[in-house]
Amino acid sequence: MNLPVRKVTADVNRSQPRRVDVNTEPPFLTLEKLIPQLLKRQSTRGQEHERYLRFRGQSGRCSEYVSDHNSSRDFLVSVFPDVNIKPSGESSLAASGFIAVGLFVLPLRNSVAQSCRIVPALKTLKMSTRPELLAPPEIFYDDSEARKYTSSSRIVEIQARLSERALELLALPEDDVPRFLLDIGCGSGLSGETISENGHQWIGLDISASMLNVAVEREVEGDLLLGDMGQGLGLRAGVIDGAISISAVQWLCNADKSSHEPRLRLKAFFGSLYRCLSRGARAVFQVYPESIAQRELILRQALQAGFGGGLVVDYPHSTKKRKEFLVLTCGSVPTSINDGHKGSGSEDDDDDSEDEDNGMVCVSDRNRPRKKQRTNKKGKGREWVLRKKEQSRRKGNDVPADSKYTARKRKSRF
Amino acid sequence: MRLITHNMLSCNIKGVTNGFPLKIEAEKVIEKEVDFNPEFLRHMFAKIEWKALVEAARSLGYAELPEDSPDATAIESSVDDESLLKKLHHALLELHLEEGALVCPETGRKFPVNKGIPNMLLHEDEV
Numbered sequence: 001m002n003l004p005v006r007k008v009t010a011d012v013n014r015s016q017p018r019r020v021d022v023n024t025e026p027p028f029l030t031l032e033k034l035i036p037q038l039l040k041r042q043s044t045r046g047q048e049h050e051r052y053l054r055f056r057g058q059s060g061r062c063s064e065y066v067s068d069h070n071s072s073r074d075f076l077v078s079v080f081p082d083v084n085i086k087p088s089g090e091s092s093l094a095a096s097g098f099i100a101v102g103l104f105v106l107p108l109r110n111s112v113a114q115s116c117r118i119v120p121a122l123k124t125l126k127m128s129t130r131p132e133l134l135a136p137p138e139i140f141y142d143d144s145e146a147r148k149y150t151s152s153s154r155i156v157e158i159q160a161r162l163s164e165r166a167l168e169l170l171a172l173p174e175d176d177v178p179r180f181l182l183d184i185g186c187g188s189g190l191s192g193e194t195i196s197e198n199g200h201q202w203i204g205l206d207i208s209a210s211m212l213n214v215a216v217e218r219e220v221e222g223d224l225l226l227g228d229m230g231q232g233l234g235l236r237a238g239v240i241d242g243a244i245s246i247s248a249v250q251w252l253c254n255a256d257k258s259s260h261e262p263r264l265r266l267k268a269f270f271g272s273l274y275r276c277l278s279r280g281a282r283a284v285f286q287v288y289p290e291s292i293a294q295r296e297l298i299l300r301q302a303l304q305a306g307f308g309g310g311l312v313v314d315y316p317h318s319t320k321k322r323k324e325f326l327v328l329t330c331g332s333v334p335t336s337i338n339d340g341h342k343g344s345g346s347e348d349d350d351d352d353s354e355d356e357d358n359g360m361v362c363v364s365d366r367n368r369p370r371k372k373q374r375t376n377k378k379g380k381g382r383e384w385v386l387r388k389k390e391q392s393r394r395k396g397n398d399v400p401a402d403s404k405y406t407a408r409k410r411k412s413r414f
Numbered sequence: 415m416r417l418i419t420h421n422m423l424s425c426n427i428k429g430v431t432n433g434f435p436l437k438i439e440a441e442k443v444i445e446k447e448v449d450f451n452p453e454f455l456r457h458m459f460a461k462i463e464w465k466a467l468v469e470a471a472r473s474l475g476y477a478e479l480p481e482d483s484p485d486a487t488a489i490e491s492s493v494d495d496e497s498l499l500k501k502l503h504h505a506l507l508e509l510h511l512e513e514g515a516l517v518c519p520e521t522g523r524k525f526p527v528n529k530g531i532p533n534m535l536l537h538e539d540e541v
Contacts, residue, residue, distance in 0.1 A: 178454040180418070180461075201454065203419050207535070216529050223419040227534035231541050234426030234534055236434060239461045259538050272426075
C-alpha cells in the first residue's frame with residue numbers, strides 16, 4: 001500500500017472531517033483513477049475490474065460495501081474518516097478540500113484470499129487501536145485474526161477471565177440444573193468453554209465465519225450460528241435462560257454498510273433479545289464503548305427495549321484494566337426488599353392495610369381537573385419548538401439545525 | 415447443530431409472522447455421545463415445541479419419539495419413564511445436523527448448514 005498517507009486520525013464521531021493544510025503537492029486523487037489503480041494492484045488476474053463504481057457518498061464511515069452493477073460484484077471500500085467522498089463524477093478528493101488518508105477497495109465475493117491480504121495491511125497501518133474502525137467484523141476477524149484467539153495465551157486468559165466474570169454477574173440460581181444460555185459474539189468459543197465448564201448448555205452466535213471455523217476445530221460443546229446480531233436474533237420467545245456477550249456489542253455502534261443505522265440495529269438486537277429471554281433472566285454484556293455517547297446509546301436502547309439494569313465497572317481507576325459490564329434484567333425479579341417488609345410486620349403496616357380493607361381511601365380527588373390548554377393566540381412559540389427539537393435530538397433523531405427560520409411565523413397572506 | 419437449537423430457531427426475515435419451525439433438509443447427520451442429564455431435560459421440557467421436535471427428529475432419521483407430547487407431570491416425576499427421557503436426550507442433544515439446509519416455512523428461503531453451522535445471515539432486503 002503505497003498510498004499517500006498524510007494524517008492518521010480516526011474519529012468517526014466528528015461530523016466534519018478535519019481540514020489539513022498541506023504544503024507539498026496536494027494528493028490529487030480522483031476515484032476514477034484511484035479505484036482501477038487499486039483494483040489492478042489487488043487483482044491477481046489483472047485488468048478486469050476497471051469498472052465505474054457508484055459511490056453512495058457518505059462521509060464519516062469507515063468502510064462500505066459498494067456494488068458494481070456492471071460486473072455484479074461487491075466491493076468493500078474502506079474510507080478513513082478524514083476522507084470526504086463525493087458521488088463520483090465530481091469526485092476529486094483534493095478539490096473537496098480534504099486529504100485522502102487511505103482508500104482501499106477489495107472485491108469481496110469470490111476472493112477470500114484478497115481480503116486476507118488487505119485486512120492485515122489495514123491493521124499494520126495502525127489507523128486506530130479500535131478494531132471497529134478498521135473493517136466490518138466479518139472482514140476484520142479473518143483467519144489470521146481468528147488464529148490469535150487460540151494461539152495467544154494472553155488473549156485466551158483475558159477472554160476466560162471476562163467470561164468468568166460475566167457468568168458470575170449472570171447470577172444463575174445455584175441448583176445444579178444446567179441452563180440454556182446464549183453467547184452473542186461467541187467467536188472461537190473461548191467464552192463458551194467457560195460456560196461449558198460451569199456445566200451449562202449454550203448457543204453461540206457470531207458474524208465471522210473464520211472465528212466459527214476455529215470454534216469447530218476446537219470442538220466446543222455448544223451449537224454455533226452464523227448470524228448478525230444487528231439483524232435481530234431469530235429465536236423463539238422466552239426460551240433462553242440467560243445471555244452473555246464478551247466485547248461484541250460495541251460493534252453495533254458502527255455503520256459498515258450504507259443500509260446500517262446503529263440505532264436501529266441496536267434496537268433490533270435488544271428487542272429480539274428481550275423477546276427470547278425467559279422471565280427474570282439476565283443478560284450480561286462486556287463492552288468497550290468508544291465514548292460516553294456510545295455508552296449512552298447502548299444503554300438507552302437496552303432500556304427502551306424493556307430491560308432493567310445498568311452498568312457494572314470493574315477496576316474503574318485503571319484505564320487498561322477497566323472493564324465495563326452491562327447487566328440487564330428481563331422482566332421483574334422478586335427482590336428481597338419485599339420480603340423484609342413482610343417480615344417486619346410493624347404496626348404502621350397493619351394500619352395501612354386496614355385502611356385499604358375498609359375502603360377508607362378518599363377518592364374525591366380521583367378526577368383531576370383537566371390540564372388547561374396552554375396555547376394562546378400566537379401558537380406554541382419559538383421556545384416551545386426549540387425545546388421539542390432538543391428533546392428529539394437527545395433521542396438521537398435526525399433534526400434539522402436551528403436557524404432564524406425556525407418557528408418563524410408565516411406571513412398573513414399565506 | 416443439535417435439535418435443541420433447531421427447536422429455538424425461527425426465521426428472522428422481515429414480515430415473516432410464522433417462521434417456526436424451520437424445515438430441515440438433511441444431507442449429513444452425525445451422532446455424538448453426551449452425558450445424560452435428566453435435570454436439564456426436565457428443565458428444558460417446558461420450553462420445547464414437541465411437534466417441531468418430533469418432525470425434526472424424523473427428518474434426521476430418528477422416529478422413536480412419541481407423536482403426542484408426553485405429560486409434563488410424567489416427565490417431572492417419572493422414575494420409571496427413564497426410557498422416554500433417554501429418547502428425548504438422544505433427539506435433543508446427540509443428533510447433529512452436519513450438512514444440509516434449513517427452510518423457512520413461510521417464504522421458502524433456504525439457510526444453508528455447513529460443518530454444523532447454519533448460516534442465518536440475512537440479505538439487505540430481508541432486514
